[in-house]
Amino acid sequence: MQEAVFFAVANLLNLSVDILLFDTTSTYFERDTAETGEDAFRRYGHSKDHRDDLPQIVIGLAVTKEGIPVRVWCWPGYTNDQAILPEVTDDMRGWRLGQVITVVDRGFSSADNLAYLRRAGGHFIAGMRMRDGNPLVERVLARQGRYQQVKENLRVKEVRLDEADVRYVICHNHEQAERDRTQREDAIARLEAELELSRGSSRPANATAGARPARPPRPRRRSCTPRPNARCAITPPSAGGCGSHPPGGCRSTAARSSRRNGWTASTSSSPPTRTSAPKTPRSATRTCWKPSADFAN
Known part of the structure; x- marks a missing residue:
């Protein structure tokens, strides 16, 4: 039917x-x-x-x-x-x-699935995961090349590695990059302000105005095992915290976020798009999904 x-x-x-x-x-x-x-x-x-x-x-x-x-x-x-x-x-x-070109997101882009899509002459356009530590993604992003402007706020770059019949397309959206940079800076400033407020509240009440406060003891490293009714007041789970530390038990995530995301320094790109279609133009992948952010070359 x-x-x-x-x-x-x-x-x-x-x-x-x-x-x-x-x-x-x-x-x-x-x-x-x-x-x-x-x-x-x-x-x-x-x-x-x-x-x-x-x-x-x-x-x-x-x-x-x-x-x-x-x-x-x-x-x-x-x-x-x-x-x-x-x-x-x-x-x-x-x-x-x-002949059909199948477009799938990163949830379907395992090696076995992509190989199955190419049976009987088929082709694919597949998104790639960008935060799972895949060395292939790092190689694609590190490859030099010129971007081609396909839209006012979108440019793309084609990369070829050892595989002769597979291409990688990187999309860069400078408007999304600017929005992500502003949101990231606001989140870090808010967390640092909450951290400073938490430090100030732990100052002894009998401290004099000009005296240097005594250095508080360094808190022990706490386990991230979830406990009932225990929330982190400084680093909420949405900002990368564990959600189980008591107030004051977590540090600011500014340094951790830069190490975890890797490429969130200045510019922003979507995860590389892998395609086996030899004649698909580089601009065709922008019609398949919205370019995301948190990536840089």
């Missing part, structure tokens, strides 16, 4: 499926328990709605580059994204759409 509906719409709207975008989401159900049995769908799993306490299902959708739905899939709620791409590829290959 889905195939008949799509081809009827494709002929009517003269749709092209040379680029096929695919992603998944989850939806939960307000019920007390999950279903049981071999064919049960509403099961517990990783919820993208942050409702791990409710049973759910996983929904996959393939659309054209114009956003027209092509086909939809449903899986049990515990299904992992990495395990479903071969099924999606086989199902779409049965429709005989010709």
Whole structure:
């Protein structure tokens, strides 16, 4: 039925499926328990709605580059994204759409999945993870080259490494870089102010105005094991804190954030985009997803 509906719409709207975008989401159900049995769908799993306490299902959708739905899939709620791409590829290959470039985000870009997408002459455009310490990402970002301006606020750079048939495209958005820099500086200033306030509140009450206060004892290193009703007043979890230290037990995250992010110094780019399509222009990847930030060359 889905195939008949799509081809009827494709002929009517003269749709092209040379680029096929695919992603998944989850939806939960307000019920007390999950279903049981071999064919049960509403099961517990990783919820993208942050409702791990409710049973759910996983929904996959393939659309054209114009956003027209092509086909939809449903899986049990515990299904992992990495395990479903071969099924999606086989199902779409049965429709005989010709040569298709499949666009996936970093959640599907394992080596096995990308190899499967290239079977029978297929191609892919896949996002890459930027904070997992992948040495390949560091090599791509360290490679010299000129950017090509494709939009007022977007420029791209193509990089080739040892793989002759794989290209890497880096997108740089200077407007997003400036916004990220401002937000980062504001967050660091706020944390430093809270840290200084916490230090001042620990000063002895009998200290004289001109006397140098006694140096407080250095706090012991605390464990990051979560404890009930124990929150960190200086470094909240959203800013990279552990969320379990008592007030005054954490240091400012300014230094830690620069070491963890690695490339968050001055400019901002999205994670490198890996593509096996030999004739896809470098500007084509900007239509697949919004360039993100927290990256520099």
